[in-house]
Amino acid sequence: MKKKYTIAVIPGDGIGKEVTPWARRALEKAAGSVADFDYVEFDLGAERYLRDGAILPDEDLEDIKETDAILLGAVGDPRIKAGILERGLLLKLRFALDQYVNLRPSKLYKGVESPLANPGDIDFVVVREGTEGLYCGSGGAVRVDTPEEVATEVSINTAYGAERVVRYAFDLAMKRRKKVTLVHKKNVLVNAGDMWQRIVDRVAGEYPEVEHDYCHIDAATIYLVSDPGRFDVILTDNLFGDILTDEAGAVVGGVGYSASGCINAANEYPSMFEPIHGSAPDIAGQGKANPTAAILSAAMLLRHLGFDEQAAAIDAAVEADIEELGSTVRSTDQVGRDILDRL
């Protein structure tokens, strides 16, 4: 009998709703014959919030916790004040499900035009910490809207939280080109930076084959433009990871090709897979969003569940599609169909 998996599907907002169906179809087509996937769709995001004020009700969160993995589209809507959906839905999921590894591969596919004149071979993975740092929601404000207002944001970093992603990064490097680059700003953020560096140095002792170095976040943004080929595994905190992966997405020809996984590597909770692009309200509803990143998220989901072969099939279909047709203008559905035809 085929093993059964329940997949939570959260299309969310804007183009998230247009690309997520294609992720689901790719998942089904690639692996539907080897396992049974049950899809449970959750109505979460801007529409729901505007309709009944709910962002992520406890019952929904409990139901999501019972699933095996999550496919997410995108979250964010211009009608709603910045932060409400992002913190109440997306970040709440990442934190409540302790998705401490935010895994973001960047690869320049053949057939994609990079904005760089000489991009070289680009193929690295960012291991972004997902549950700490400035994303904790710790901070506040006094005397709001007066000339004496003071607003704080607190970055909380723990050895517990850092060490588990450091280990993940070194394990990952062992399967790749065996190089880890810690990115931080330890010459200014001396408390957190020093802790990260000490943990990296200690864990590195257990991985004598893996080379490791360090780079300030500001210098890293330079290297992504001047020499992105130097990176293999980039290890960094929540905020720096957010920034670097968007820049990386641009450098490999647009965030339309970049997928990500919010992973609870200990498997206590479901992991979540999403394109790194946002809800793109400017092009939403026009059927022109590229579903490639969403489809690649489905491959990451399959790999996470142990379906390496099926994940590789999706990756291969995407690579072939991009190489042949990457430079043509196609609708969301056309790209989706073209990729699925190759599966």
Added chain:
Amino acid sequence: MKKKYTIAVIPGDGIGKEVTPWARRALEKAAGSVADFDYVEFDLGAERYLRDGAILPDEDLEDIKETDAILLGAVGDPRIKAGILERGLLLKLRFALDQYVNLRPSKLYKGVESPLANPGDIDFVVVREGTEGLYCGSGGAVRVDTPEEVATEVSINTAYGAERVVRYAFDLAMKRRKKVTLVHKKNVLVNAGDMWQRIVDRVAGEYPEVEHDYCHIDAATIYLVSDPGRFDVILTDNLFGDILTDEAGAVVGGVGYSASGCINAANEYPSMFEPIHGSAPDIAGQGKANPTAAILSAAMLLRHLGFDEQAAAIDAAVEADIEELGSTVRSTDQVGRDILDRL
């Protein structure tokens, strides 16, 4: 009689020592005939620290306060733990002298090859807040070097501190293409982000001619690669400004062309001018660092003191030099001489 100015010169570390003399010579040659410049050199940086443990002694700081402006090279040395010189010297100067506007122009000069395939016209200025945010040095750590370590970094933001740079940015935009883009991460850092946005919206009301928009830091790193021409004045906090200006430096062909001013716009204390590049220990002592950014800092210093014409002369000499010889490999001294010859 010519007016007298005292200029503090702090070459600092690494290539800072090689490029700063050229900034001083350019300053002297451009404006020595219209004003009297007295140069006071300060022995601060790694060598001094290793010799006698001093980073920025009170007497030196008091002497620096008495000067009219500061020319700084670069600070940082691999022999010294990250943060000691940066926080004890560079940031201490910025904070003690309340240099709240960190002004960083980015321009793609004719003759410079951008790493971008289609850079377009790039000419924007980043107004980076210089005395707040995560740079305050607020934060700490408990249970250091144990599995229970917790390290925090606190970003402190005040309406007082933000409003003065917001006004500076809008004033600057009035002299330029009349567009201000606030960059923050207000969907996550809701306390500080909301405060910045409110102040921008309010101040913008006084500048009806200036258009303003908003961009998340992650999206801004994309635009710097995909469409840098869209920016005129970028307004942002201390950390985001640090990150964006290094990426911008790369995009305009290398941080070797990017100067900056740490400005006390109220003129209560001397302002400081420095290239945005660091001490570059990898190439220090080899006479190959490009002094262009340092020379452009001298122009910013002159403009700050009111010598617009002399500043423009340096800018013009640099532009002509780059256009004609920018792609040739030259030593520090050769570039310095070539630029001075045109002055």
